[in-house]
Amino acid sequence: MRLSTKARYGVRAMVRLALSQKDGPVQLSLIAEKEGVSEKYLEHLFRHLKANGLVLSQRGARGGYVLARPAEKITLYEIVKALEGSLAPVDCLKQADLCERSLFCATREIWKGLKKKIESYLKSKTLSELAQEQEEKINAPIYHI
Amino acid sequence: MRLSTKARYGVRAMVRLALSQKDGPVQLSLIAEKEGVSEKYLEHLFRHLKANGLVLSQRGARGGYVLARPAEKITLYEIVKALEGSLAPVDCLKQADLCERSLFCATREIWKGLKKKIESYLKSKTLSELAQEQEEKINAPIYHI
DNA sequence: TAGTTTTCCTCTAGATTTAGTAGGAATTAA
DNA sequence: TTAATTCCTACTAAATCTAGAGGAAAACTA
Numbered sequence: 213m214r215l216s217t218k219a220r221y222g223v224r225a226m227v228r229l230a231l232s233q234k235d236g237p238v239q240l241s242l243i244a245e246k247e248g249v250s251e252k253y254l255e256h257l258f259r260h261l262k263a264n265g266l267v268l269s270q271r272g273a274r275g276g277y278v279l280a281r282p283a284e285k286i287t288l289y290e291i292v293k294a295l296e297g298s299l300a301p302v303d304c305l306k307q308a309d310l311c312e313r314s315l316f317c318a319t320r321e322i323w324k325g326l327k328k329k330i331e332s333y334l335k336s337k338t339l340s341e342l343a344q345e346q347e348e349k350i351n352a353p354i355y356h357i
Numbered sequence: 358m359r360l361s362t363k364a365r366y367g368v369r370a371m372v373r374l375a376l377s378q379k380d381g382p383v384q385l386s387l388i389a390e391k392e393g394v395s396e397k398y399l400e401h402l403f404r405h406l407k408a409n410g411l412v413l414s415q416r417g418a419r420g421g422y423v424l425a426r427p428a429e430k431i432t433l434y435e436i437v438k439a440l441e442g443s444l445a446p447v448d449c450l451k452q453a454d455l456c457e458r459s460l461f462c463a464t465r466e467i468w469k470g471l472k473k474k475i476e477s478y479l480k481s482k483t484l485s486e487l488a489q490e491q492e493e494k495i496n497a498p499i500y501h502i
Numbered sequence: 503t504a505g506t507t508t509t510c511c512t513c514t515a516g517a518t519t520t521a522g523t524a525g526g527a528a529t530t531a532a
Numbered sequence: 533t534t535a536a537t538t539c540c541t542a543c544t545a546a547a548t549c550t551a552g553a554g555g556a557a558a559a560c561t562a
Contacts, residue, residue, distance in 0.1 A: 213358055213475065215446045215468070217521065223464050239537070248458075253522055255538075272530025273536040288467065301360045313393075318491035319368050322433065323360070326478055330358065333474045337467060346463035361549065384508070398551055400509075417559025418507040503562100510557070520547070528539070 215296065221249050222257045222295040223288065223342075229267065230283040230343040237269075237276030257295060264294035283340035292334055299330050360441065366394050367402045367440040368433065368487075374412065375428040375488040382414075382421030402440060409439035428485035437479055444475050 225243050232238045240258065244251035258277060261267045266286060267277045279286065293299060300306055302323045308314040370388050377383045385403065389396035403422060406412045411431060412422045424431065438444060445451055447468045453459040 271538045316494045329478045349461045416509045
């Protein structure tokens with residue numbers, strides 16, 4: 213049940229974008245530096261984010277990315293799904309004929325329920341909530357003596 | 358967020374075990390045949406199930422496996438965890454020092470919440486529930502004309 | 503006791519997925 | 533025109549998944 217780095221890095225990049233886009237498009241080079249992720253890898257991730265209508269891009273000098281919608285209107289579900297492809301724990305949920313047992317399989321119902329739980333949780337979290345929490349964490353660090 | 362075949366086959370095998378063990382230990386060869394999974398692969402899975410105290414084994418002729426506890430006392434969480442190792446969506450939940458950002462990472466809190474949702478769902482499902490549902494599905498099949 | 507059945511154990515290996523990197527084309531601002 | 537930036541297509545090393553082979557150990561049966 214692990215998320216790939218696509219989802220992990222991608223969500224962090226989106227938070228960074230939400231926090232940084234006040235001054236116009238944000239370059240991948242900035243996100244790469246701040247998040248400690250390779251710029252080349254971010255290119256892949258943002259392709260998916262763009263294809264799924266989550267960000268808009270501006271090419272050329274002083275270009276970059278901005279959120280396609282206000283952060284309050286973007287859920288974590290959308291981000292993770294755009295990057296991970298699907299949140300189904302098992303493939304037979306998308307494609308029942310992968311397994312001839314599908315119709316009589318009790319475990320399949322369990323996985324279906326699990327998928328719903330995961331999705332409803334991620335749908336309940338918006339990017340703006342996450343960005344705000346991130347800001348608070350940065351502004352209220354723990355000081356060591 | 359996909360489960361491996363370990364968890365998928367393992368849960369099905371446990372359901373099969375719950376349904377078949379009335380007449381004594383169940384051999385892997387039987388489960389393999391019924392579930393369409395290689396016996397050799399089941400050996401691997403049952404090693405983990407046994408190591409985690411979910412099944413007991415009897416070696417030798419007419420040996421096999423039985424549940425270590427009544428099916429009502431075994432949750433899906435235990436089975437999946439035994440086979441999958443961990444249900445953490447990201448590794449930094451188990452080992453915070455994997456990432457220097459852990460202490461100030463808002464996304465980490467999200468993944469922690471997601472892990473809790475997954476676990477509480479799987480803890481709420483017992484093997485006996487699952488076995489009963491499976492039995493009903495078998496006894497009430499859909500007939501095609 | 504001998505033979506058979508079954509779990510137990512270690513080692514090996516192909517297939518698939520992950521996590522990137524390389525190199526350059528296209529676009530835009532200055 | 534130049535520099536900056538996204539966009540696109542390949543390629544690849546490493547990890548993980550999904551087993552399979554071969555035999556040792558244990559226990560039942562005759």
